[in-house]
Amino acid sequence: MATLKEQLWDPIAGFGVTFRTMFKKPVTVQYPFEKRPTAPRFHGRHQLNRWPDGLEKCIGCELCAWACPADAIFVEGASNTEDERFSPGERYGRVYQINYLRCILCGLCIEACPTRALTMTNEYELADTSRESLIFEKSDLLAPLLPGMEQPPHPLRLGDDERDYYSGQAAARAVAEGSVAAGPGGEQ
Amino acid sequence: MGLEEKLPSGVLLTTVEGLAGYFRKASFWPATFGLACCAIEMMEFGAPKYDSSRFGMEVFRASPRQADLMIVAGRVSQKMAPVLRQIYDQMPGPKYVLAMGVCASSGGMFNNYAIVQGVDHIVPVDMYLPGCPPRPEMLIDAVMKLHTKIQDTKLGAHRVAEIAADEKVALEAVPTTAMKGLLR
Numbered sequence: 544m545a546t547l548k549e550q551l552w553d554p555i556a557g558f559g560v561t562f563r564t565m566f567k568k569p570v571t572v573q574y575p576f577e578k579r580p581t582a583p584r585f586h587g588r589h590q591l592n593r594w595p596d597g598l599e600k601c602i603g604c605e606l607c608a609w610a611c612p613a614d615a616i617f618v619e620g621a622s623n624t625e626d627e628r629f630s631p632g633e634r635y636g637r638v639y640q641i642n643y644l645r646c647i648l649c650g651l652c653i654e655a656c657p658t659r660a661l662t663m664t665n666e667y668e669l670a671d672t673s674r675e676s677l678i679f680e681k682s683d684l685l686a687p688l689l690p691g692m693e694q695p696p697h698p699l700r701l702g703d704d705e706r707d708y709y710s711g712q713a714a715a716r717a718v719a720e721g722s723v724a725a726g727p728g729g730e731q
Numbered sequence: 732m733g734l735e736e737k738l739p740s741g742v743l744l745t746t747v748e749g750l751a752g753y754f755r756k757a758s759f760w761p762a763t764f765g766l767a768c769c770a771i772e773m774m775e776f777g778a779p780k781y782d783s784s785r786f787g788m789e790v791f792r793a794s795p796r797q798a799d800l801m802i803v804a805g806r807v808s809q810k811m812a813p814v815l816r817q818i819y820d821q822m823p824g825p826k827y828v829l830a831m832g833v834c835a836s837s838g839g840m841f842n843n844y845a846i847v848q849g850v851d852h853i854v855p856v857d858m859y860l861p862g863c864p865p866r867p868e869m870l871i872d873a874v875m876k877l878h879t880k881i882q883d884t885k886l887g888a889h890r891v892a893e894i895a896a897d898e899k900v901a902l903e904a905v906p907t908t909a910m911k912g913l914l915r
Contacts, residue, residue: 571782574871613840644837647863670860670873677859
């Protein structure tokens, strides 16, 4: 049998919580109408990066595909030729597919990538109506061409040798001279 | 269903279609089908922070007869598959399925004999939502895309024609066994 205090006071105390909540600010996020930024290192959709002159960083080594715990990545490498150059080195990724219906966005591919070709963006609105549309091809994943970049294939544009190219000194010189615009792709 | 299904197609139905689509999407009740970790995010979708009652979806129906949408949240094991199909069969039309998370959509990282490799093997899926698990914003985004789809749904004779067209496309589509790369 409940005591008199329990019978009388407890309902008041309980509804007191309800009453106090009326004066609190609502916590609801108005998502589709106002979008809040994610955490800066949120694991979202992937991006294939480019060198400052527009060549692809991906060398088609398949380390991302090997690191993937869900087997979501398919890479097929091919050799660059002097006439058709997609990346600075010997090889480039001819086919690059990520199946977003397998990908768990864990980021192991990013850790595995030796050239920082593959990174992740904060984009997360990926839902779609068919399986086919959620397999992203290389054209969907490649970073957009920034000012100063040129669509591959084309020969190395910055630096006299590969050392100069990779160290970024040639790119920095080009930016300083004003022939290439600086941008997020101009790092390294 | 009712009178609107029997009416002949024509000028009248275009307005009625829009109106019916608006009503359908504005009270879009999901059936509870939480199977794994995605269900936690689905619960957050219904909780105050991402308040699904803003879209008239706050009631997660435990009874499939009152539900319009089945959010399959989590990996579906072979043993769960017939249950899922039965829940789907018990839902009244028009009904929609949202495969939430990679496991429900394609099996995800569980590429083994115990897990159904995508719920589209069992039920027709209207929206695939990647992510492991997808954050509530992603689920809201998928639901919003589904809302646009429902708004465009046709009625009566138009609907019959639409179903026939969808069926034709599905029959002519390349079978998954003939596909290359990741679609194998």
